[in-house]
Amino acid sequence: MAIITISRGTMSGGRAVAECLATRLGYPCLAREVLQDAAKALGASEETVQQKLQMPPGPWDLLTRERTAYIVAVQAALAAQCVGGNLVYHGLAGQLLLRDLPGVLRVRLIAPVPVRVQALLAQHAHTNHAAAERFIRRIDHQRRRWVRLMYGVDLTDTTLYELTVNLESITLDTACVMIAELARQPQYALTDARRQGIADFAADCARHLEEIVGARS
Amino acid sequence: MAVVSVCRGTRSGGQAFAECLAERLGYPIVGREILQVAASDLGVTEAEVTRQFDRAPKVWNRLAATRHVYIVGVQAALAEHVAGGNLVYHGLAGQLLLRGLPAVLRARLVAPVAARVRMLVEHDGMTPEAAERHIRNVDATRARWVKMMYGEHIEDPALYDMVVNLANTSIDAACAFTVAALRQPEFEVTDEVRGAFANFRLACRVKRALVTEPDTRRLPLEVAAHGGIVEISGSAPLLSTGETGDRIAQITKGVSGVTKVRLKVQWFDPYP
Numbered sequence: 172m173a174i175i176t177i178s179r180g181t182m183s184g185g186r187a188v189a190e191c192l193a194t195r196l197g198y199p200c201l202a203r204e205v206l207q208d209a210a211k212a213l214g215a216s217e218e219t220v221q222q223k224l225q226m227p228p229g230p231w232d233l234l235t236r237e238r239t240a241y242i243v244a245v246q247a248a249l250a251a252q253c254v255g256g257n258l259v260y261h262g263l264a265g266q267l268l269l270r271d272l273p274g275v276l277r278v279r280l281i282a283p284v285p286v287r288v289q290a291l292l293a294q295h296a297h298t299n300h301a302a303a304e305r306f307i308r309r310i311d312h313q314r315r316r317w318v319r320l321m322y323g324v325d326l327t328d329t330t331l332y333e334l335t336v337n338l339e340s341i342t343l344d345t346a347c348v349m350i351a352e353l354a355r356q357p358q359y360a361l362t363d364a365r366r367q368g369i370a371d372f373a374a375d376c377a378r379h380l381e382e383i384v385g386a387r388s
Numbered sequence: 389m390a391v392v393s394v395c396r397g398t399r400s401g402g403q404a405f406a407e408c409l410a411e412r413l414g415y416p417i418v419g420r421e422i423l424q425v426a427a428s429d430l431g432v433t434e435a436e437v438t439r440q441f442d443r444a445p446k447v448w449n450r451l452a453a454t455r456h457v458y459i460v461g462v463q464a465a466l467a468e469h470v471a472g473g474n475l476v477y478h479g480l481a482g483q484l485l486l487r488g489l490p491a492v493l494r495a496r497l498v499a500p501v502a503a504r505v506r507m508l509v510e511h512d513g514m515t516p517e518a519a520e521r522h523i524r525n526v527d528a529t530r531a532r533w534v535k536m537m538y539g540e541h542i543e544d545p546a547l548y549d550m551v552v553n554l555a556n557t558s559i560d561a562a563c564a565f566t567v568a569a570l571r572q573p574e575f576e577v578t579d580e581v582r583g584a585f586a587n588f589r590l591a592c593r594v595k596r597a598l599v600t601e602p603d604t605r606r607l608p609l610e611v612a613a614h615g616g617i618v619e620i621s622g623s624a625p626l627l628s629t630g631e632t633g634d635r636i637a638q639i640t641k642g643v644s645g646v647t648k649v650r651l652k653v654q655w656f657d658p659y660p
Binding site for chain 2: 273274279281283327329330332333334335336337339340341342344345348349350352353356357358
C-alpha cells in the first residue's frame with residue numbers, strides 16, 4: 172500500500188485517473204482538502220493559498236520568503252494526511268512537497284495541448300478555442316516557472332517522477348491499472364519504518380509551521 | 389497482446405527490462421541484432437549500419453541522405469518482426485521507427501547517472517570517471533542523432549507512452565505494471581491491428597526496394613500501403629527521359645505482396 176502523488180497539467184485528465192485509482196485501491200483522494208487545511212492554519216482564504224502555489228513569486232516574495240509560509244502550510248497539511256497511510260494526492264506540487272519522504276510513488280500525467288483544449292471547451296461552452304489554448308499555455312508556463320523559482324527544477328523533467336504516462340495514447344483506465352499495479356509493488360509498501368518516517372516528517376512540518384505562524388503574528 | 393518498444397540510455401537496465409517482459413509475456417525479443425538483418429538486406433556490413441545509428445550525422449551526410457537508407461533498412465527489418473503481432477524490441481529508435489502504429493507500447497527507461505556508472509564499473513571494470521564520460525558521450529550522441537534525423541528531443545516524454553524512472557522502481561516492478569498495461573484492450577492485436585502491421589510491413593518493403601535502387605534512392609518519397617495497394621507520394625524532379633515514374637512503379641511492382649501501384653508524386657522542374 173502506498174502514498175501516491177499525481178502531477179498533471181490543467182485539463183489533462185489527471186483528476187479522473189486519480190479518482191479511478193483511489194476507487195480501485197480504496198484510498199482517500201485529496202486535492203483541495205489539503206489547501207483548505209493549509210488556509211485554515213494560516214488564517215487565509217483557500218484562493219490565496221492556491222494562488223501562492225501556482226503563481227510565480229515576485230521579487231518581494233523571494234526577498235521576504237513570504238511564499239515559504241504558504242508552502243510550509245500546504246506541506247504540513249499534506250504530511251498530516253499522509254500519517255493516515257494510503258493516499259492519492261492530485262493537488263499542486265505533491266511530488267516536491269513530499270520529496271524528502273522515501274517510498275512515495277510520484278506520477279506525472281501528460282496530454283497534448285489540443286486534447287486539453289477540447290476538454291476545456293467541453294466544460295466551458297462559452298470559451299472559444301484560442302482563449303482556451305491561451306489559458307492552458309499560461310497556466311503551464313506559470314506552474315513551470317513556479318517550480319523553477321521555488322525548487323530550482325524543471326516540472327517536466329521525467330526524473331522527478333517514478334512514472335510518466337502519456338494520456339494521448341494511454342486510456343485513463345489503462346493508466347489507472349498501471350499505477351495501481353505499481354503501487355502494489357514492495358518498494359512502495361508502507362512499512363513500519365516508513366510510517367515512522369512519515370510521522371516524524373509530519374511532526375517536523377507542523378513544528379516549522381508553528382514557528383512561521385508564531386513569527387507572523 | 390502487443391508490440392513493446394523499449395528506449396533507454398546505455399546501461400539503464402533496458403535489456404533486463406525487455407527480457408523480463410518477453411519472458412512473462414512469452415513474446416519474441418529483438419535487439420541490436422536487427423542491424424545485422426538490415427545490413428544483409430541492404431548489402432552492406434553490419435559495422436556500417438551500426439556506425440550510422442550510433443553516431444550523430446554530419447550535415448553533409450544528412451544532405452546526402454545516406455543515413456536515410458540505413459533507417460529504411462532497419463525499419464524494414466523491424467517491420468518483418470512486428471507483423472508477427474507480439475514482440476519486445478529493445479534496439480535503437482523503436483519509438484520513432486514504429487510511430488503511428490496501433491497496439492505499440494513505446495516505453496522509455498531512465499536511471500540516475502550514478503547507478504549507470506556503477507554498472508559500468510562493476511561489469512566492465514571502467515574507472516568511475518571514464519564510465520561517466522562514456523555515458524554522457526553516448527547519451528549526447530543519441531540525443532543529437534534523434535534531433536538531426538527526426539527533429540525531436542529524445543527525452544521529450546511526448547514521444548513515449550510511458551517513461552519509467554528506475555531510481556526507486558525495480559526492474560521487476562516496472563515489468564509487472566507494464567504487463568498489466570499490455571493486458572488492456574488498447575493493446576489487443578485485433579484483425580484491424582494485424583492489418584495495420586501487414587500494411588506497415590509492405591510499405592517498409594517498398595521503401596527498402598526504392599532506396600536500394602540507384603535511380604530512386606535519393607528521392608524523398610512517402611509510401612503507404614492498404615491491402616496490396618501501394619500509394620507513393622512525395623516530390624521528384626521531372627527528367628527529360630520521363631522515366632522516373634515508370635521506374636518507381638516498376639520497382640514497387642517487383643515487391644512481393646504488391647497488387648497495385650498508385651503514383652501521387654509531385655513532379656518539379658529541377659532546372660528553372
